[in-house]
Amino acid sequence: MPNYSDKPVIIFDMDGTLLDLDYDDFIWNHLLPIRYAQTHDCSLEHSKQILAEFYQEHNHTLNWYSTRFWTAKVGVDVLAMQIEHKHRVAQRAGCIELLSYLKANDYPVWLATNADTAGLAFKLEETGIGEYFDVMVSSETLGHAKEFQPFWQKLQQMHAFDPKHCYFIDDTEKVLNGAAAFGIQNLYSIAQPSSANSPRSACNFPMLDALTDLIAILESSHVEHPAAESAIPEISIAVQDEELKKYA
Known part of the structure; x- marks a missing residue:
């Protein structure tokens, strides 16, 4: 079983982040x-x-x-x-490569999406990415969209995590603002959520040109702060929502 005490939780959005918008x-x-x-x-x-x-x-x-x-x-x-x-549902380039790296290196990987449970279900079935996540949560299940604090409060109650020892990647700036207000410190946006549109020119958060850019960021952080990582208390990961188990 992965040792969650020395690895930050990595939380991904789905549409526009892991999947092509x-x-x-x-x-x-x-x-x-x-x-x-x-x-x-x-x-x-x-x-x-x-x-x-x-x-x-x-x-x-x-x-x-x-x-x-x-x-x-x-x-x-x-x-x-x-x-x-x-x-037409498609993974963004580097999606499986990044998720495979995180799984192989024992990172706790979560999916937090605003897609409702029905929409989430068919996209998981179509893409096969569900197997990479320890926790999958839909805003419909929590009763609040990710843009707002009650989403993050309920997520933390259901699945304990330290916002300071966590990475969150999302393509929507308002969602990232909500996560920042909750105290998540490592926030990244996506430069090109849709393959049909040009990359964004500006964002208030650092942007990943490629999903796999996160690998170098995590490896650099691990080298620079090994003591801080080992000092983080063990995070208890609860089982994923019963409503979503059948879709994983």
């Missing part, structure tokens, strides 16, 4: 407007306008990430639509 952009910004226009017999232009208003209203709320909410809101089975195109 191009899939989600396709679903929400291209396909859903078409399906909404077909369902409600309106023009594509009107469909895009209506959906843009909905998106603006619910952005960064728990509803924003809920397939059940959007299905009821827009009259389109959003989960079925996503699964229909699940073949």
Whole structure:
């Protein structure tokens, strides 16, 4: 069993961090407007306008990430639509290489995603990345989006970890701001969440050009602070949520 006393917890976001955000952009910004226009017999232009208003209203709320909410809101089975195109779900370059390195070197690796449990389930099945995580948590299970403090408070209650001895990688700046407010000190963003878009030019957090850049960061930190790492009390890792076990 890994010795968690001398390894920081590594927490990853999923969409735009480990997985290519191009899939989600396709679903929400291209396909859903078409399906909404077909369902409600309106023009594509009107469909895009209506959906843009909905998106603006619910952005960064728990509803924003809920397939059940959007299905009821827009009259389109959003989960079925996503699964229909699940073949487009793709890992970002270096995803498995990084996760394999962390597992081989006994790092506790967690997945903390705003995707609802249904969306998380089919993406884990499609990509096979679930086997690399000690803990997997959906914001739907915790009842709060990652942007807000109750998410992190509940996560820490369920799965004890030291925010000062932890790395969190996410492509959304507002989420990283929430993690910073909670006290997580080692925060990294993603330079190119979607392969279809150009890399970002600026961010308030250091950005990983490639996921595997994290390996050098961790190895450098281990060399510079070996005594500090060994002094961290052992972290108790609870079993992952019963609701998500069947999807791992």
